[in-house]
Amino acid sequence: MAKVKIPENKVQELKDLCAKFNNEPGELINVLHGAQGMFGYLPAEIQEIVAEEMNVSVAHVYGVVTFYSFFSMLPKGKHPISICMGTACYVRGAEKVLDEFKRHLDVKVGETTPDGKFSLSCLRCVGACGLAPVVTIGERVYGRVSPEDVKGILGEY
Amino acid sequence: MNLVKLTIDDKPVVVEKGTTLLEAAKSIGIKIPSLCYMKMDDMNFENKPGGCRVCVVEVEGRRNLAPACKTECTEGMEVHTHTVRVVNARRTVVELILSDHPAECLTCAKSGECELQDLAQNLGIREIHYTGEQSHYKGDQSPAIIREMDKCIMCRRCETACNEVQTVGVLSAVNRGFESVVAPAFEMDLDHSVCTYCGQCVAVCPTGALTERDYTWKVIEALVDPTKTVVVQTAPAVRAALGESFGMEAGTLVTGKMVSALRKLGFDYVFETDFAADLTIMEEGTELLDRLNRHLNGDKEVKLPILTSCCPGWVKFFEHQFPEMMDVPSTAKSPQQMFGSIAKSYFAKKMNKKREDLVVVSVMPCLAKKYECTREEFSVNGDPDVNVSISTRELAQLIRNANLDFAALPDDDFDQPLGESTGAGVIFGTTGGVIEAAVRTAYELHTGKHLERVDFKELRGMEGSRKATVDFDGLKLNIGIAHGLGNARKLLEEVKSGKSEFHAIEIMACPGGCIGGGGQPYHHGNVDVLKKRQRAIYEEDKGKPIRKSHENPFIQELYKEFLGKPMSDLSHELLHTHYFNRKKKAEIE
Numbered sequence: 001m002a003k004v005k006i007p008e009n010k011v012q013e014l015k016d017l018c019a020k021f022n023n024e025p026g027e028l029i030n031v032l033h034g035a036q037g038m039f040g041y042l043p044a045e046i047q048e049i050v051a052e053e054m055n056v057s058v059a060h061v062y063g064v065v066t067f068y069s070f071f072s073m074l075p076k077g078k079h080p081i082s083i084c085m086g087t088a089c090y091v092r093g094a095e096k097v098l099d100e101f102k103r104h105l106d107v108k109v110g111e112t113t114p115d116g117k118f119s120l121s122c123l124r125c126v127g128a129c130g131l132a133p134v135v136t137i138g139e140r141v142y143g144r145v146s147p148e149d150v151k152g153i154l155g156e157y
Numbered sequence: 158m159n160l161v162k163l164t165i166d167d168k169p170v171v172v173e174k175g176t177t178l179l180e181a182a183k184s185i186g187i188k189i190p191s192l193c194y195m196k197m198d199d200m201n202f203e204n205k206p207g208g209c210r211v212c213v214v215e216v217e218g219r220r221n222l223a224p225a226c227k228t229e230c231t232e233g234m235e236v237h238t239h240t241v242r243v244v245n246a247r248r249t250v251v252e253l254i255l256s257d258h259p260a261e262c263l264t265c266a267k268s269g270e271c272e273l274q275d276l277a278q279n280l281g282i283r284e285i286h287y288t289g290e291q292s293h294y295k296g297d298q299s300p301a302i303i304r305e306m307d308k309c310i311m312c313r314r315c316e317t318a319c320n321e322v323q324t325v326g327v328l329s330a331v332n333r334g335f336e337s338v339v340a341p342a343f344e345m346d347l348d349h350s351v352c353t354y355c356g357q358c359v360a361v362c363p364t365g366a367l368t369e370r371d372y373t374w375k376v377i378e379a380l381v382d383p384t385k386t387v388v389v390q391t392a393p394a395v396r397a398a399l400g401e402s403f404g405m406e407a408g409t410l411v412t413g414k415m416v417s418a419l420r421k422l423g424f425d426y427v428f429e430t431d432f433a434a435d436l437t438i439m440e441e442g443t444e445l446l447d448r449l450n451r452h453l454n455g456d457k458e459v460k461l462p463i464l465t466s467c468c469p470g471w472v473k474f475f476e477h478q479f480p481e482m483m484d485v486p487s488t489a490k491s492p493q494q495m496f497g498s499i500a501k502s503y504f505a506k507k508m509n510k511k512r513e514d515l516v517v518v519s520v521m522p523c524l525a526k527k528y529e530c531t532r533e534e535f536s537v538n539g540d541p542d543v544n545v546s547i548s549t550r551e552l553a554q555l556i557r558n559a560n561l562d563f564a565a566l567p568d569d570d571f572d573q574p575l576g577e578s579t580g581a582g583v584i585f586g587t588t589g590g591v592i593e594a595a596v597r598t599a600y601e602l603h604t605g606k607h608l609e610r611v612d613f614k615e616l617r618g619m620e621g622s623r624k625a626t627v628d629f630d631g632l633k634l635n636i637g638i639a640h641g642l643g644n645a646r647k648l649l650e651e652v653k654s655g656k657s658e659f660h661a662i663e664i665m666a667c668p669g670g671c672i673g674g675g676g677q678p679y680h681h682g683n684v685d686v687l688k689k690r691q692r693a694i695y696e697e698d699k700g701k702p703i704r705k706s707h708e709n710p711f712i713q714e715l716y717k718e719f720l721g722k723p724m725s726d727l728s729h730e731l732l733h734t735h736y737f738n739r740k741k742k743a744e745i746e
Contacts, residue, residue: 044343051342057326058342059350066331 006045013038014046018053025056028064032071041075069123077112077119079157084134086125093146094133098122100147101135104154117157163234177205178225178236179212189214189238190247190276192254193312194226195361195682199619200668201643202361202682204317209310210250211276214238222246248280256287258364259307266303267365270679273310274364294338299347301354301370301527306338309366315339315358322668323642325474327352351477351739355470355642355666356524356675361682369524369676373555375545379516380423386508387516389419390496390575392430394522394586394671395549397693401678401686402553403563408689410697413568418556419520420569429571430519431578433496434585434594436715437467438706440732441489442599443723445661449603449634460485462637462652462659465591467491469529470666472736474642479649480738488733492585493519493526494535496575497542498731503719504575512540519546522586522674525666534734548676577711580611580697580704587691588640588670589616589623592663596627596636597705604630611704617695619669619688622648624659637662640670 006014017034021027031050036042042065051058065071083089083098098109101120105113112119128134131143135153142153159174165182172181182189193209196202205226213222217235222243225236237243255277262268294306311330316339319328327341327350341350359367379387400409419427444463451459464486466472472491475482490498496519501512519526523546529535530543547555556563571577581597584590593616600608615625616636621644627634637659639645645664651657667673672690673680680686703709720728 047342057320057329059326059329059331059340060320062342062344063329063331067333 006039010039011049014049015053018050023054025054028054028056028061029068032061032065036071041072043073069121072110072121074110075112075116075119076121078117079137080119080121082121082123082126082136084124084126084132084136085122086129086132088129089125089133092132096147097133097135097145097150100150101154104150118154161230161232161234163230163232163236165236166238172230174230176230178214178216178223178228178230178234181230182225182236182238187238189225190279191226192251192272192276192310192363193314195312195314195317197668197682197684199621199684200322200641201621202317202322202668204312204314204361206313209254209312211247213243213246213250215240215243244280248282251276251280251282252285253287254310255282255285256289257291258310259291261308261365265308265365266368266371267308267362271365272363272681290335292335292338297346298370299352299354299528300531301524302347302352302356302359303368303370304347305366305368306340307366308364309339310364311337311339312363313339314361314363315367318357318361321643323353323355323357323666324646325351325353325355325642328358353470353473353477353642353666354525354528354675355474357667359524359675360667360673360677360679369548369550370527371551371554372527372545372547373551373558376518376547376551376555377558379518379545382516384514385516386425386510386514387423387518388426388428388500388504388575389424389518389520390428390430390433390493390500391415391419391520392493392522392586392671393434393583393590393694393697394674394677394690395520395552396697397586397672397690398522398677399549399553400563402550403556405564406689407680407686408693410693411563412697413570414563414566415552416571417566417569418552418559418561418563421561421566422555422559424518426572426575427569428496428500428575429578429582430492430496430521431582431585432575432709432711433492433499434467434582434591435579435706435709435712436495436499436732437489437492437585437591438581438594438598439712439716439723440495440728441465441467441487442595442602442706444487444489445595446599446603447724449660453632462635462657462662463487464652464661465595465663466734467585467591468525468664468666468671469493469523470525471642471645471664473525473528473739474645474666475649476736476739478646478740479653480740482649482653483736483738485652486736488735490535490732490734491526491529493521493529493543493546494734495732497530497535499715500575501537501540501542502731503715507574512537516544517542519543520549520552521546522549522671522677523667524548524675526676549674550676550678553678574711574714577709578701579706579709580699580701581706582709583698583701584694586671587617587694588665589618589638589663590670590694591665592616592636592638592661594706595661595663596634598707600627600629601705601707603632606630608705619684619691621668634661635659639663640665640673641668642666 135142191212207227212225215237297304396412400411466486526546581594622639669687
């Protein structure tokens with residue numbers, strides 16, 4: 001695992017983020033959520049800083065990061081694509097949509113395209129089952145996505 | 158007190174509100190099988206994730222079976238612990254666990270002591286009806302502890318020991334679903350982590366997932382090498398527990414039989430770590446008095462309280478977690494290392510041997526000692542002062558290998574000169590013992606008076622952290638005692654904040670002190686075992702003709718012939734050490 005050197009001002013930003021949640025161990029998930037938003041991913045060094053600030057063990061932070069598929073230790077693309085694999089989306093053909101994304105981008109789940117533009121991941125239920133199958137790209141949500149839509153969606157970026 | 162009344166297997170029982178079904182059943186002699194659950198009063202240890210579902214019972218009026226370890230008793234409950242439905246569910250649960258468990262019982266280090274194996278036997282499981290994928294995870298061999306996570310059943314006891322009791326924070330459940338595993342941060346190996354090797358995770362692991370690194374073969378190799386003189390030292394806590402490995406009641410003192418066994422195993426000299434404990438008192442006690450006198454004379458630079466440094470788990474703990482306080486603990490080496498140092502200098506010279514021809518083996522209740530003897534500062538030109546450290550359990554293994562009928566062995570005595578010890582050396586094996594031993598000597602050195610009463614009952618006990626004031630002829634000495642690293646952390650935070658009132662603090666990493674060490678026969682969660690071992694230690698102390706370290710004639714001879722006086726230049730070279738800031742080292746590369 002390569003060690004990432006994050007700039008001093010970013011470290012301070014991260015510490016401020018922890019302080020915003022009163023360095024309360026129970027707020028760990030919220031802090032990690034914010035940190036991932038800040039850095040795009042959660043490399044080891046960031047987890048160590050968070051652990052130190054929140055007064056929890058690094059092992060615990062790593063445990064939380066690896067438990068939730070939302071968190072990533074690898075840099076995500078500029079536009080992170082998430083395909084919902086929850087029950088409703090799955091039965092309405094999410095897997096075929098995923099295959100189409102994989103084919104177009106030529107990456108596997110969890111990977112980022114070589115140009116850093118897109119990354120592909122799966123998640124479990126975004127709470128919009130009525131729109132199944134659901135795909136999110138960054139903050140945008142796409143509903144009732146069919147494999148045929150994929151090319152067009154990617155073209156928007 | 159709020160009481161509730163219920164029946165378990167038609168037996169009425171009244172318990173305090175909030176009591177779990179498991180505890181309530183236990184109180185009327187009904188043992189509900191369990192696996193992940195473990196509770197040790199006095200130790201701050203309670204593990205009940207409710208994960209394994211082995212302890213399920215039937216509660217009338219409830220649709221689903223209830224996990225007894227997590228279900229609280231309510232008024233009028235009718236509970237059945239072994240209906241056909243319950244037993245079938247239990248069997249299914251255990252079969253499912255076994256379906257993802259390597260069937261290596263015949264060669265597993267934990268065989269015979271494994272709680273999963275016992276459970277499968279008690280339930281009469283002869284076939285596993287579920288075939289499926291088996292999880293595999295990389296192995297991890299540190300100098301002290303082996304992790305074989307294929308054998309992990311995710312009971313989380315090790316996490317509770319590491320995080321709640323010891324507050325070391327190495328272990329956490331990581332990943333999810335079938336991939337989940339208990340591991341250090343970033344799934345690094347233990348020897349890159351902040352692990353102290355206290356071995357409390359090993360002490361509570363129900364299966365063979367966590368075991369000690371076994372060095373018995375290295376001992377046998379040394380014993381059969383005709384060019385080597387093999388010297389063994391046994392720590393005080395070993396004699397109070399070794400018998401358990403041979404079916405004896407906990408707390409049976411087997412000192413004489415142990416010496417007999419070691420001699421039959423072929424050790425050339427059978428010595429005691431207790432001798433080095435006496436030596437530790439000479440050095441540490443002198444250091445305490447030196448710091449105390451400088452403090453009393455107005456020296457503002459002097460660091461008080463002085464912290465004991467006999468425990469390698471504790472040493473590694475503060476090197477990782479409190480590196481800014483490295484000048485607070487005593488610089489005295491642990492008794493294991495003092496022994497090694499003296500054996501390979503003083504004793505080797507006496508015997509006309511080169512240090513390389515001597516192999517020093519230690520028998521310890523401890524796993525951290527395995528790591529300690531590999532530390533570079535404890536070797537001379539690549540030759541370690543202590544070559545091999547084995548646990549009480551490994552000694553039992555060696556005795557079984559050699560076909561010795563342990564119970565029938567006659568009592569034998571230690572060799573001289575490094576086998577003579579006092580009662581003060583013996584009590585090093587329990588929480589409170591090191592400081593009591595130090596007080597016995599420091600009192601006489603400080604006051605110049607004879608100490609009549611050598612039993613300092615105020616320093617004894619099992620509470621996690623204790624304090625007492627000892628009167629040094631007008632000088633009131635405040636003493637703190639902590640066992641279990643979580644308790645040590647609290648005292649250390651006090652010292653750090655400058656609020657500590659103590660002059661001296663004794664710290665032992667393991668709950669109960671060395672008697673509860675990670676290398677002792679498994680207690681399976683029974684705290685009474687530790688209490689019985691503690692009683693045995695004090696019993697041995699009481700029976701010793703000499704009970705103060707400085708009165709040990711062979712210690713006196715050692716200073717006269719070789720070291721000069723405590724804290725002399727040679728003492729510093731051989732018996733004292735320095736510490737390292739390990740805060741950075743824990744980070745991954």
